[in-house]
Amino acid sequence: xxxxxxxxxxxxxxxxxxxxxxxxxxxxxxxxxxxxxxxxxxxxxxxxxxxxxxxxxxxxxxxxxxxxxxxxxxxxxxxxxxxxxxxxxxxxxxxxxxxxxxxxxxxxxxxxxxxxxxxxxxxxxxxxxxxxxxxxxxxxxxxxxxxxxxxxxxxxxxxxxxxxxxxxxxxxxxxxxxxxxxxxxxxxxxxxxxxxxxxxxxxxxxxxxxxxxxxxxxxxxxxxxxxxxxxxxxxxxxxxxxxxxxxxxxxxxxxxxxxxxxxxxxxxxxxxxxxxxxxxxxxxxxxxxxxxxxxxxxxxxxxxxxxxxxx
Numbered sequence: 001x002x003x004x005x006x007x008x009x010x011x012x013x014x015x016x017x018x019x020x021x022x023x024x025x026x027x028x029x030x031x032x033x034x035x036x037x038x039x040x041x042x043x044x045x046x047x048x049x050x051x052x053x054x055x056x057x058x059x060x061x062x063x064x065x066x067x068x069x070x071x072x073x074x075x076x077x078x079x080x081x082x083x084x085x086x087x088x089x090x091x092x093x094x095x096x097x098x099x100x101x102x103x104x105x106x107x108x109x110x111x112x113x114x115x116x117x118x119x120x121x122x123x124x125x126x127x128x129x130x131x132x133x134x135x136x137x138x139x140x141x142x143x144x145x146x147x148x149x150x151x152x153x154x155x156x157x158x159x160x161x162x163x164x165x166x167x168x169x170x171x172x173x174x175x176x177x178x179x180x181x182x183x184x185x186x187x188x189x190x191x192x193x194x195x196x197x198x199x200x201x202x203x204x205x206x207x208x209x210x211x212x213x214x215x216x217x218x219x220x221x222x223x224x225x226x227x228x229x230x231x232x233x234x235x236x237x238x239x240x241x242x243x244x245x246x247x248x249x250x251x252x253x254x255x256x257x258x259x260x261x262x263x264x265x266x267x268x269x270x271x272x273x274x275x276x277x278x279x280x281x282x283x284x285x286x287x288x289x290x291x292x293x294x295x296x297x298x299x300x301x302x303x304x305x306x307x308x309x310x311x
Contacts (some may be wrong), residue, residue, distance in 0.1 A: 184211025263294025
């Protein structure tokens with residue numbers, strides 16, 4: 001079953017290139033890149049897996065629940081690329097390949113990020129926790145045949161280097177910056193993503209950083225104060241830095257979408273996911289916690305937008 005995502009959320013928050021397109025050097029300026037058609041739509045259709053709507057992953061990837069497995073369940077290990085803490089390991093689980101890496105503290109974050117990202121319509125692989133001796137490793141389903149371009153990222157630690165309107169060759173740039181701020185994913189750039197054969201962007205090292213707690217924390221006065229303070233600070237920090245009026249409106253689109261979202265529809269598909277052995281805040285089940293936090297986030301963002309006069 002596909003998660004019921006708010007239509008506007010899927011339209012605005014889906015971070016991907018248009019199907020059948022890829023970033024190619026501009027014919028006018030070779031230093032810039034443009035989305036260009038990489039094949040006829042007829043040839044694209046012949047390569048598609050219609051069950052997965054052109055997905056390069058198994059048909060159920062979008063609604064795959066997170067789980068907790070043993071390292072011994074995997075086989076055929078090989079060294080992968082470099083992760084934040086060193087080389088990652090790629091292992092086989094049935095017919096699938098998974099990227100495994102030691103990250104005790106980040107396991108819960110990666111699982112939360114995977115569920116939140118997929119709920120918002122982003123192309124984020126399923127994630128799971130893996131017990132390896134006394135350690136807990138994080139694992140994400142490997143997306144095959146990704147092409148990486150470190151020159152191009154949707155979010156940048158200094159987005160103003162592109163000017164007040166953003167780069168012309170990155171679609172929906174300020175919406176992506178706004179999404180990065182909203183989710184707290186400060187690393188959504190460069191090597192953390194790749195394009196599949198359909199020209200779509202996949203986030204394979206997706207993280208919510210310190211915002212992960214906001215998507216799981218309870219609906220309490222203390223946490224709601226933190227929520228409003230962070231959301232308000234993120235928006236005000238961009239307003240005072242010289243964004244053009246049109247750029248600010250695009251930056252705010254993800255916030256407005258969240259303020260109009262229905263947490264039951266966004267996260268209802270994982271309502272039955274438990275705590276996976278006490279991985280999450282307060283050792284509470286993941287699904288109900290996401291729904292509770294979703295209502296609190298929606299209210300907090302709505303109040304901030306009204307207080308700032310940008311709703």
